[in-house]
Structure formats: C-alpha cells, structure tokens
Amino acid sequence: MTENSSNTATAVLERPDEQNREIRRLTIRGLLLQGGFNYERFQNLGFWWMMRPTLDRLYPDPVDRAAAYQRHMVYFNTNPWVVGPIAGVTASMEEQRAKGATDLNDEAINSVKVGLMAPLAGIGDSLIFGTIRPILAAVCAGLAIDGNIAGPIIFFLALLAIQVLMRVGGTATGYRTGMQFFEKLSPAQIDQIKRGATIVGLAVTGALVATMLKVTTPWTYTSGEQTIALQDQLDLVLPALLPLIATLIVYSLIRRRVSPVWVLLGTLVVGLVLGYFGILG
Amino acid sequence: MTLWQAFLIALVVALAYLARRILGDPQLERPIILGPAVGLIAGDLETGLIVGGTLELIFIGAATFGGTAPPNVAIGAAVGTALAISAGQGAETALVAAVPAAVLGTFCELFAKTVCSFLVHRADAAAAQARGRTILGIIWIGNAIHFLAYFVPTFLVLQFGANALEGVLNALSDDVQNALNTSAALLPAVGFGILLSVLYNKALFPVFFAGFAVAAFTDFTVIGVAIIATALVVTILRNRTPQTPSSPQSSALI
Numbered sequence: 001m002t003e004n005s006s007n008t009a010t011a012v013l014e015r016p017d018e019q020n021r022e023i024r025r026l027t028i029r030g031l032l033l034q035g036g037f038n039y040e041r042f043q044n045l046g047f048w049w050m051m052r053p054t055l056d057r058l059y060p061d062p063v064d065r066a067a068a069y070q071r072h073m074v075y076f077n078t079n080p081w082v083v084g085p086i087a088g089v090t091a092s093m094e095e096q097r098a099k100g101a102t103d104l105n106d107e108a109i110n111s112v113k114v115g116l117m118a119p120l121a122g123i124g125d126s127l128i129f130g131t132i133r134p135i136l137a138a139v140c141a142g143l144a145i146d147g148n149i150a151g152p153i154i155f156f157l158a159l160l161a162i163q164v165l166m167r168v169g170g171t172a173t174g175y176r177t178g179m180q181f182f183e184k185l186s187p188a189q190i191d192q193i194k195r196g197a198t199i200v201g202l203a204v205t206g207a208l209v210a211t212m213l214k215v216t217t218p219w220t221y222t223s224g225e226q227t228i229a230l231q232d233q234l235d236l237v238l239p240a241l242l243p244l245i246a247t248l249i250v251y252s253l254i255r256r257r258v259s260p261v262w263v264l265l266g267t268l269v270v271g272l273v274l275g276y277f278g279i280l281g
Numbered sequence: 282m283t284l285w286q287a288f289l290i291a292l293v294v295a296l297a298y299l300a301r302r303i304l305g306d307p308q309l310e311r312p313i314i315l316g317p318a319v320g321l322i323a324g325d326l327e328t329g330l331i332v333g334g335t336l337e338l339i340f341i342g343a344a345t346f347g348g349t350a351p352p353n354v355a356i357g358a359a360v361g362t363a364l365a366i367s368a369g370q371g372a373e374t375a376l377v378a379a380v381p382a383a384v385l386g387t388f389c390e391l392f393a394k395t396v397c398s399f400l401v402h403r404a405d406a407a408a409a410q411a412r413g414r415t416i417l418g419i420i421w422i423g424n425a426i427h428f429l430a431y432f433v434p435t436f437l438v439l440q441f442g443a444n445a446l447e448g449v450l451n452a453l454s455d456d457v458q459n460a461l462n463t464s465a466a467l468l469p470a471v472g473f474g475i476l477l478s479v480l481y482n483k484a485l486f487p488v489f490f491a492g493f494a495v496a497a498f499t500d501f502t503v504i505g506v507a508i509i510a511t512a513l514v515v516t517i518l519r520n521r522t523p524q525t526p527s528s529p530q531s532s533a534l535i
Contacts, residue, residue: 031305036404036423038397045404045420052413062411069408069416073401080306130480137313137341138503144313144334145372147327151334152313159308167305192521196514199488201480203510206492207503209473212338214466239497246467250474260343260475261384264352267471268380268464275463276456 012058012099019175026050026087027171033080042077047087054091058098068094071106078117079124084167086116088174089181096178112179119190126194131201132162138208213243218281242280282323282367282443289322291436294359298431302424312336312358319362332362332375338469339376340383342476351475353390356435357383364443368450373458373465378446380468382438386431393430397423 013019033046051072059065078086090113097104136155144151177184219230234241253263274280297309297318308314313333320329336358343351361379368374400419407415453461477489492506501509 032303032420034306035302036397036400036420037302037394037427038401038423039391039394040398040401044401045416045423048404048408048416049420056413066409066411069411069413070405073405073408126480130476133308134341134476135503135507137311137337141313141334141337141341144316144330144337147330149317149326149330151330152317155311155313156308163305163307192518195482195485196518198480198482198485199514200507200510201476202482202485202488203492203495204503204507205473205476205480206489206494207496207501207506208341208476209470210493210496211503213469213473215470216466240493243470244493244497246470247473247477250470251477254474254478255481260471261352261387263474264380264468264471265384267468268376271464271467272457272460274467275460278459280463280467281459 012095022054022091023088023172023175025053026091026175027084027167029053030080030083030087030167030171033083041073041075043080043083044073044076047076047083048072050083050087051090051094054094058094067106071109074110076113076117078121079128081128081163081166082120082124082170084170084172085120085174085181086113088171088176089116089178092175092178116181119187119194122194123190123197126201127197128162131197131204133159134201134208135204138204138212142212209243209247210240213240213247215242215246215280217242218278282363282439284440286322286363287436287439287443290319290359290363290439291432293318293322294355294435295428295432298355299424299428302427310355312340312354312362315355315358316362319359320366323363323366325366328366328372329362331372332365332379333358335372335465336361336375336379339472341469341472342474342479343472351387352380352383353386354383355431356386356389356438359435360438360443363439364446364450367443368447370450373461374450374453376465376468377450377461378443386434389430389434390427393427396426 013022029050029052032049033043035049036045037043038045048069051068055065055068055072059068090109093104093109093112097109136158140151140155142151143154173184174181216231217234220227221230222228238244250263250267254260271280294310294315297315300307300309313336316331316333316336317326317329320326320333323329336354340352340354340357343354357379360382361375364378365372365375400423404416404419407413407419480489488510492510495501495506495509496503
C-alpha cells in the first residue's frame with residue numbers, strides 16, 4: 001500500500017450538493033447489494049459495487065485503487081434493508097482516509113464495517129422479518145384468502161415504503177455522522193431496539209397462533225347419556241390449545257437444529273395421517 | 282398447462298427472485314405476490330389469491346437468516362398455485378405440490394450460491410489489478426446463474442411434473458381430501474414455529490404466551506396485539522433510556 005498517494009484535496013466532497021449526490025448514489029447502488037451472492041463471502045461483490053464510484057474518485061492512482069478494491073472484497077453480510085448506514089459510514093471513512101487520516105488503515109475500515117453489519121442485521125432481521133413482515137403477511141393473507149386483490153397490493157406497497165425510508169434515511173445518517181455513528185447509536189441502544197422489536201414480534205406470534213392457526217379435533221366421547229365433543233372441553237380449558245401445542249412442537253424441533261425443510265415435510269405427513277384417521281380435522 | 286404458460290410462470294418466478302439480487306429486497310418472491318401473479322397467467326386470479334394467501338401463512342417465518350437455507354417459498358408457491366388451478370380442486374391440493382417443490386427448490390438456491398463462490402476468486406484477481414469492469418461482469422454472471430437456478434427447475438416441474446400430479450389428485454378419495462384439509466390447517470404451525478425460533482430470547486419468551494392469551498381469550502386481532510405491544514415497548518424504552526440532561530428551556534423554567 002502506498003502512503004504517499006497522489007490524491008488531491010479536490011477529490012474529497014465538501015459541498016452539500018455533492019454530498020447529497022453521493023448519498024443518492026450509494027442508496028441506489030445498494031439495490032444491487034445481493035448481486036452475485038455467494039456462500040464464500042456473501043454480499044462482498046455487491047458491497048464493492050456500492051463503493052466503486054467513491055473509490056474511483058478518491059484513488060485515481062491504479063495501485064491505490066487496486067488496494068481499495070481489495071479492501072472491499074472481504075466477507076460482508078448484513079440485512080439488505082439496513083445496508084445504508086454501513087455504506088454511508090464506510091464511504092465517509094474512505095473520504096477521511098483519502099484526505100490523509102493515516103490511522104484509517106485497512107483493518108480500521110474493515111473493523112468498523114464488521115462492527116456495524118452484525119448488530120444492524122440483528123435489528124433488520126428481528127424488526128423486518130420477525131415483526132413487520134409477519135404482521136403485514138397475516139393481515140394481507142387474510143384479505144387474499146377472501147379473494148381480495150388488495151391483500152398482495154397492500155403487502156407490496158407497505159413493505160416498499162418502509163424499505164425506501166430505511167435505505168434513504170440510513171445512508172444519509174451514516175454518511176453525515178461518519179465515524180461518530182456509534183456515538184449517535186450506541187451498541188447498547190442498538191441492542192435495546194432489537195429487544196423492543198423482539199418483544200413486539202413475540203406478542204404478535206402469540207396472537208398469530210391463537211387466531212390464524214385452525215387446528216381442531218373432531219373426537220367425541222360418551223359420558224352416560226351425553227355425547228361430549230373433546231374440542232368443546234378443550235376450549236373451556238384454553239382456547240386454541242391445539243394450535244399452541246403444534247407450534248411449540250415445531251419450535252422445539254427447530255431449536256434442536258432439525259432442518260426447517262424436514263420439519264415442513266414431517267408436518268405435511270403428520271397432518272395427512274392424523275387427518276386420515278380423524279384424530280385432527 | 283400449456284408450454285407458454287409454463288414458460289411465463291417460470292420467467293415470473295425467476296425474475297421475482299432476481300429482484301432480490303438487483304432491485305433491493307422487494308419481497309416479490311413471497312407466495313402472497315407470486316400466487317396471484319401465477320393465477321393471472323394460468324387464467325384464475327381468484328384461486329391464485331387464495332393459494333397465495335394460504336401459502337403465505339405457512340411460510341410466514343421462512344426467511345434467510347444469516348445465510349441459512351429456508352424452504353424455497355418462490356418455487357413452492359408457483360408450482361402449488363399452478364397445480365391448484367389446472368387440477369381445479371381447491372387450495373388444499375396445492376399443498377401436495379407446494380411443500381415438496383419448496384423442499385426440492387431449496388437446492389436451487391444452494392446450488393447458485395455455491396457456484397458463485399468460485400467466481401469470487403476471479404473477482405479477487407480483477408481487484409488486484411483494479412479492473413472494475415471485470416468485477417462487474419462477474420457479478421452479472423453470478424446473477425445469471427441465480428436466475429437460471431430458479432427458471433430451469435420451475436419450468437421443468439411445471440412442464441413435465443404437473444400433468445402426472447394432476448392425475449394423482451383427480452384419483453384421490455374423500456378420506457384423502459379430508460386428510461389434505463387437516464394438513465393444510467396444521468402447516469402454518471411450521472411458519473409460526475420458525476418465527477418463534479428466529480425471535481428466540483430466553484428472557485423475553487414469556488411475552489409470546491401473553492400475546493397468545495390476549496388473542497385467544499378476547500376478540501383482539503393480530504393488529505390489536507401489535508399496537509398494545511408496540512405502545513408498551515415504546516413506553517418502557519422511553520422511561521429507561523438515560524435522557525440527556527434537561528434542555529435549556531426546561532432548566533430555565535425551574
């Protein structure tokens with residue numbers, strides 16, 4: 001790596017309109033984050049594509065540019081909805097480095113990337129895929145099952161709106177705060193947001209099990225003169241008891257690292273068998 | 282299922298998945314979107330909506346977390362919807378095709394992501410020489426592999442597998458139909474179970490039972506429970522987060 005690089009100060013963005021254009025470019029390029037996704041380094045190619053214009057501008061010298069390209073070829077993986085702040089912070093660090101911040105070596109830039117990608121992915125996974133999408137999916141699937149085209153349309157538009165806001169806002173925040181990002185959003189706060197999303201997600205999952213899962217038993221037994229339906233008795237104890245049991249069984253299997261794919265096939269078969277013999281119905 | 286319909290459906294599935302690679306993460310590969318889309322192509326939007334909604338519930342928790350391979354919802358939804366429409370026997374029959382197709386489809390994504398791992402080393406060599414255009418080319422070769430890994434199997438299953446399955450479905454007795462209905466009712470438990478394990482947090486887990494109890498014993502909907510939970514969380518966080526010392530205005534008032 002050459003320290004006496006030929007970069008001039010003119011390559012660094014100082015004017016607000018230039019910075020806005022940079023933020024816009026990073027946001028749009030972020031759409032390709034998962035392009036060329038691979039199991040060796042996940043989203044590394046897509047992240048390089050996001051950084052490319054910034055790197056090309058800051059490092060006109062081929063040797064510096066090659067070093068910068070290689071710096072961003074390393075493993076990268078996060079929730080695609082929250083890549084904005086990471087890209088923003090990284091671009092701003094590259095600017096600082098090109099300006100002459102010699103303490104920002106490869107290791108420093110990469111450790112900030114890694115330090116952001118895991119906690120932010122935690123927020124994204126629990127907030128988006130664990131909470132917001134299931135809520136939307138449950139409501140919209142109900143509409144769709146009634147034959148209402150509004151189901152898929154609302155699902156698509158609502159998620160799109162949330163994602164656009166997160167990507168645009170996230171990139172701008174990351175770029176403007178740069179390395180101070182951690183001061184604005186400390187790891188403790190990130191953890192709190194994740195816990196908050198998890199609480200809502202768990203409550204919603206509980207409600208989903210109670211309302212959307214219709215597992216009942218047609219079994220009856222005679223007590224003296226009366227024929228008593230087992231389901232009625234169960235409902236007296238705890239409504240939606242069978243759905244709760246079914247969910248907890250699946251959950252404990254997956255916690256024991258049984259592949260979801262096998263659980264899915266197994267549930268299909270168990271459902272067929274129990275239905276065929278009239279145990280569940 | 283004509284050749285053209287199979288082709289168009291496979292194209293839509295592969296494009297919906299490609300969107301995850303190149304157009305952000307628009308969630309187009311979810312059953313609730315693909316079901317109606319396949320319905321339009323196969324000429325029965327209503328069945329498409331019903332099957333799409335049913336499958337969305339089953340796969341509600343299925344997502345790629347940290348690079349794991351969940352059941353392939355896109356291929357499952359497309360094959361299930363197409364079959365339900367061509368066999369004309371309701372949403373439950375779609376599951377017979379959708380679940381195995383989703384399981385087999387898992388390998389398609391695994392295949393694409395594994396093959397792309399070999400491309401990364403070419404990208405390393407190009408990066409060492411600062412050849413950006415070459416790296417971009419490699420990204421698009423990768424995207425093409427991802428596209429084909431969805432398009433080819435979906436097309437083959439629709440073109441050659443659907444007719445055979447249709448015959449099986451038409452021969453099913455009433456007992457088996459009942460069994461199918463039971464399976465359809467039970468399968469969303471898989472989605473909810475996956476969702477639970479995704480959200481797993483030992484200290485917070487009792488909240489799941491609180492949400493369950495509220496919805497089970499009252500008329501509260503999912504949205505109602507979500508609003509209550511969100512309000513509680515926001516209240517707790519606001520009152521716990523150490524606030525910055527009082528602002529100038531308020532201190533002036535004291």
